[in-house]
Amino acid sequence: MDGASILPVLALCLSPGDRVLDLCSAPGGKALVALQTFLPDIIVCNDSSLSRLNRLRRIFKDYLFDFENGNKWRERVFISHVNGVGYEDREGFDKVLVDVPCTTDRVSVTEDENNIFRPDRIKERLKIPELQSQLLVNALKLVRPGGAVVYSTCTLSPIQNDGVVHMALKQAFEMHGILATIRDMSKCFACLSSTLRLGRDAAAPRYGQLVMPHVSANFGPAYFSRLIRTNAMQLDLTQYRPRHEYGDVERREWFAPVAALGVGDRRRPRA
Numbered sequence: 257m258d259g260a261s262i263l264p265v266l267a268l269c270l271s272p273g274d275r276v277l278d279l280c281s282a283p284g285g286k287a288l289v290a291l292q293t294f295l296p297d298i299i300v301c302n303d304s305s306l307s308r309l310n311r312l313r314r315i316f317k318d319y320l321f322d323f324e325n326g327n328k329w330r331e332r333v334f335i336s337h338v339n340g341v342g343y344e345d346r347e348g349f350d351k352v353l354v355d356v357p358c359t360t361d362r363v364s365v366t367e368d369e370n371n372i373f374r375p376d377r378i379k380e381r382l383k384i385p386e387l388q389s390q391l392l393v394n395a396l397k398l399v400r401p402g403g404a405v406v407y408s409t410c411t412l413s414p415i416q417n418d419g420v421v422h423m424a425l426k427q428a429f430e431m432h433g434i435l436a437t438i439r440d441m442s443k444c445f446a447c448l449s450s451t452l453r454l455g456r457d458a459a460a461p462r463y464g465q466l467v468m469p470h471v472s473a474n475f476g477p478a479y480f481s482r483l484i485r486t487n488a489m490q491l492d493l494t495q496y497r498p499r500h501e502y503g504d505v506e507r508r509e510w511f512a513p514v515a516a517l518g519v520g521d522r523r524r525p526r527a
């Protein structure tokens with residue numbers, strides 16, 4: 257697993273007793289990291305590909321002691337095979353990881369076989385952001401208010417990264433009345449700057465963190481964004497103050513619901 261792949265799991269900020277959904281889970285690398293923390297009470301590993309879920313099972317068997325026989329795991333790990341866009345649940349999850357299918361840039365530049373940039377896969381490639389957005393919208397529906405969704409990709413594509421987060425926030429609000437805010441994690445991950453090359457300045461995504469491959473730090477690409485679902489009632493427009501009154505953290509948290517509502521200027525909200 258790429259060293260940067262652990263970051264979306266860290267961004268979930270798992271707590272003891274969490275009910276966790278990994279919506280696009282196979283082959284299970286991130287779910288395995290989450291399980292090895294022993295924090296989640298329950299983790300549902302869902303994926304639309306049966307062959308990849310079989311790989312996930314094999315990996316869990318190899319890395320989790322007594323996975324197939326032990327009750328400890330049977331009560332804790334649930335494997336699900338449905339399209340993540342239509343995944344349904346009544347209870348609500350505390351944390352949802354949406355590690356979406358993407359153009360997987362590192363694989364695309366190093367392997368020819370089944371390459372998503374092949375001319376005959378152009379239609380499939382163009383549909384990727386729409387699928388990613390649908391998966392993220394469903395994740396926002398599945399997380400309980402106050403819970404966190406982490407959206408992640410392994411591409412540098414701004415459309416598949418910030419673009420999808422923006423589109424999904426808008427759709428979640430317009431179609432389902434769901435509001436979410438984006439948490440700025442730049443300060444949390446700044447300590448990794450000697451190990452990983454994080455996108456900064458012009459290369460910094462607006463809604464998340466981006467690990468950029470570099471000769472001196474050959475990890476990634478990896479993008480991840482942490483969203484907290486709020487109740488519609490929690491959105492208080494009287495708190496809408498000019499940007500200069502806020503630090504960067506607050507501005508980013510603010511921006512998402514405002515964008516979802518289609519209110520105000522994106523770059524310079526007015527009082």
Ligand SMILES: C[S@@+](CC[C@H](N)C(=O)[O-])C[C@H]1O[C@@H](n2cnc3c(N)ncnc32)[C@H](O)[C@@H]1O
Nearest residue numbers: 280281282283284285286304305339340355357
């Ligand atoms: C980037 S991979 C996930 C990697 C995994 N999270 C890990 O850490 O090992 C994306 C996964 O999304 C799955 N997928 C694609 N379309 C899906 C859909 N509509 N619903 C659920 N899973 C989907 C693919 O089969 C693939 O396993």
